[in-house]
Amino acid sequence: MNGDGTQGYGPGAPYDRIVVTAGAPRITRSWIRQTKMGGKIVAPIGRSTFSQILVTATKTAEEKVVMREGTPCAFVPLVGKEGW
Numbered sequence: 001m002n003g004d005g006t007q008g009y010g011p012g013a014p015y016d017r018i019v020v021t022a023g024a025p026r027i028t029r030s031w032i033r034q035t036k037m038g039g040k041i042v043a044p045i046g047r048s049t050f051s052q053i054l055v056t057a058t059k060t061a062e063e064k065v066v067m068r069e070g071t072p073c074a075f076v077p078l079v080g081k082e083g084w
Helices: 029-033
Strands: 015-019 035-048 051-061 064-073
Touching: 029 035, 035 064
Parallel strands: 015 035
Antiparallel strands: 035 051, 051 064
């Protein structure tokens, strides 16, 4: 299946977990909307396509997550509407 990973996959939502395997500039609103309350999003997030931090975001409200930073990392850039 082809699509824009920055937009997630709405037909299967909501999800307990979303794992992103490409470096993104931010946690996208689509991912937050598609995660169950209390669910988690794990994604490499950064200001550069060459350097990110592995972030675990837990959904605490309808459009809100609490983020915990993990280890520095570098993934291929996420491209798409909300990517690089």
